[in-house]
Amino acid sequence: DQQVKQNSPSLSVQEGRISILNCDYTNSMFDYFLWYKKYPAEGPTFLISISSIKDKNEDGRFTVFLNKSAKHLSLHIVPSQPGDSAVYFCAASEGTYKYIFGTGTRLKVLA
């Protein structure tokens, strides 16, 4: 039973446009959410986080939105750059610092 789902395995976006990556979760007790980016042959790297007491967190070109009623979070990248091409994982935890990861979305930014 997948508690964290990323229903789009892949996404292609033109350089300069907005990339929107989505993540749904089923456990209403999750209270902290993260996004990671992964390049080939490297480990995932932390990108941005959001606590359940917020509905938005921004860091430069990256913004994460949380809709608790819908159990949905999204990552917006504006503007998208070719270097953003990677696999993106969302992850959620319930206060134990043990994260459950989604299946990942492969983003390709076209020059």
Added chain:
Amino acid sequence: DADVTQTPRNRITKTGKRIMLECSQTKGHDRMYWYRQDPGLGLRLIYYSFDVKDINKGEISDGYSVSRQAQAKFSLSLESAIPNQTALYFCATSDLQRGGYTFGSGTRLTVV
């Protein structure tokens, strides 16, 4: 030097063999984790440890064991490797803050 180092980076082993994957960290973090990545399944937690005397099973611990020899070292063993354990394995660390994990670069394991 990397904050979280995994060895080996790549390994091919035969079915039935015992294999150990090692992880060491210089972050000074108390918490360490082993995940595996499979296509279409994302990252799944195998085992985690919150300090040297603490070992906890994750989602998919069957067929695996771990040892936390010191704060900085956390090793994963496959007692008798089988082909469906072919995957990319990641070690990760975290501290008490909610800042997420620091991952190693991964070990690609192939069981033939």
